Amino acid sequence: xxxxxxxxxxxxxxxxxxxxxxxxxxxxxxxxxxxxxxxxxxxxxxxxxxxxxxxxxxxxxxxxxxxxxxxxxxxxxxxxxxxxxxxxxxxxxxxxxxxxxxxxxxxxxxxxxxxxxxxxxxxxxxxxxxxxxxxxxxxxxxxxxxxxxxxxxxxxxxxxxxxxxxxxxxxxxxxxxxxxxxxxxxxxxxxxxxxxxxxxxxx
Numbered sequence: 001x002x003x004x005x006x007x008x009x010x011x012x013x014x015x016x017x018x019x020x021x022x023x024x025x026x027x028x029x030x031x032x033x034x035x036x037x038x039x040x041x042x043x044x045x046x047x048x049x050x051x052x053x054x055x056x057x058x059x060x061x062x063x064x065x066x067x068x069x070x071x072x073x074x075x076x077x078x079x080x081x082x083x084x085x086x087x088x089x090x091x092x093x094x095x096x097x098x099x100x101x102x103x104x105x106x107x108x109x110x111x112x113x114x115x116x117x118x119x120x121x122x123x124x125x126x127x128x129x130x131x132x133x134x135x136x137x138x139x140x141x142x143x144x145x146x147x148x149x150x151x152x153x154x155x156x157x158x159x160x161x162x163x164x165x166x167x168x169x170x171x172x173x174x175x176x177x178x179x180x181x182x183x184x185x186x187x188x189x190x191x192x193x194x195x196x197x198x199x200x201x202x203x
Contacts, residue, residue, distance in 0.1 A: 001168045003030040003112055004159055005056075005085055009149050009174025016177045025150050025158045028102055030085075034112040035170075039200040042110055044184050048088035051182050054175035055133035055141045055190055058083040059152055060117050061169040068160040073153035076165060079117035082131065082190040082197045083172050086111040086182075114170065115190060115197035126152065133198075134189040135182070143176030150174075 007026035008019055036042060044051060059077040068076060085106070092105035120126060126145060133141040150158070152173060159165065182188070182202050190198030
């Protein structure tokens with residue numbers, strides 16, 4: 001299982017980080033050791049003083065495929081969930097300034113909490129889907145899938161030209177604006193519409 005993540009897929013998020021709006025998907029990866037399941041607590045690492053939360057809709061790949069056409073892309077995922085792309089923003093900034101890769105900022109252990117998954121057949125409209133992140137009962141991020149720059153299908157098409165997708169792979173589809181710092185003691189709750197899928201603490 002691999003995690004394929006998409007950066008800057010919401011215009012307002014790209015702007016808040018002073019990044020250009022991409023003309024092609026920005027792709028990076030996390031290892032399977034980044035996954036944090038079952039609402040287990042996230043232990044704040046010592047190597048960063050600025051871990052940021054980024055709430056995202058996650059697609060679970062349903063079958064193997066490469067060079068997938070957009071026409072068939074919907075057949076490659078049957079479930080969606082929520083994930084958080086934890087980012088060591090201080091490390092990321094240092095690496096950006098030196099033109100270095102982001103892995104240390106994005107791929108550390110437990111940097112990808114994921115929720116349980118729900119069948120997409122239960123979703124009335126995948127492209128009018130509200131999701132949000134609350135921290136300590138305050139909403140810090142709100143997004144709607146209608147605001148993606150690249151649709152779920154276009155992401156599948158793009159990634160599959162370079163990387164074979166396999167059953168069980170996870171695609172993090174990008175975060176809306178409002179990212180910010182976590183602190184020890186915070187409680188994070190993630191929702192798709194009014195259904196709570198994430199609920200865990202920072203320790």
